[in-house]
Amino acid sequence: MSDIVTYERTGAIGTVTMDDGKANVMSPRMVLAVNEALDQAEAEEVVLVLAGRARMFSAGFDLEVLKRLDNETIGMLRGGFELAARLLDFPAPVVAACTGHGLAMASFLLCAADYRVGAEGAFKIGANEVAIGLTMPTPALAILQNRLASAAQTRAIALAEIFTPEGAVTAGFLDEVVSAERTVEHATDVATRLAALDRRAYQGTKRLMRSELIATVRAGIEHDYPLAQ
Secondary structure, rough: OOOOOEEEEEEEEEEEEEEOOOOOOOOOHHHHHHHHHHHHHHOOEEEEEEEEEEEEOOEEEHHHHHOOOHHHHHHHHHHHHHHHHHOOOOOOOOEEEOOEEOHHHHHHHHOOOOEEEEOOOOOOOEEEOOHHHHOOOHHHHHHHHHOOHHHHHHHHHOOOEOHHHHHHHHOOOOEEEHHHHHHHHHHHHHHHHHHOOOHHHHHHHHHHHHHHHHHHHHHHHHHHOOOOO
């Protein structure tokens, strides 16, 4: 697939693993590689497991590209949120294996997945945009408000609170936490259970649940990151 993203199919499960050897930043290259892996998973009609490397799901967007404020920056931001929208609309169940830290754009991807398994440990989960001087992007706000617990939204979004994995379950970034060495294994077990769902019923229900959210996210992408004319 690439040297930073791998795809492996085992039966009805397709596992996409991000591993750039560092912070798994959502660079233009990473976003492209994940999308290529999703193309294969979608073609094979498998249930998707999206995982990171040991101790790091992703630290979010590539800050070096973000600082440049050029066309590549806009492309990276669009690409990241289009990836989140794709996960929201993916035709098969999506299970995220949050193998460590999950910050900023990574937290939006977690909230776009159907089920999220987190690794136990001293890891940070959350959206730190406001803490680093950024107004929360419109598509991110829609994704977070759809998934986070009402009582946690002000803390998580406006106050940029960063959560432990256990706190992330309460806030709504994760669904459960397991030992770090079992994170991907357990996510695969969940995916195997979800593979037994009637796919047509799943897709129809997901469409009913998320059509308005996906439209809002896509409109937010166009509002915040318009393509150059």
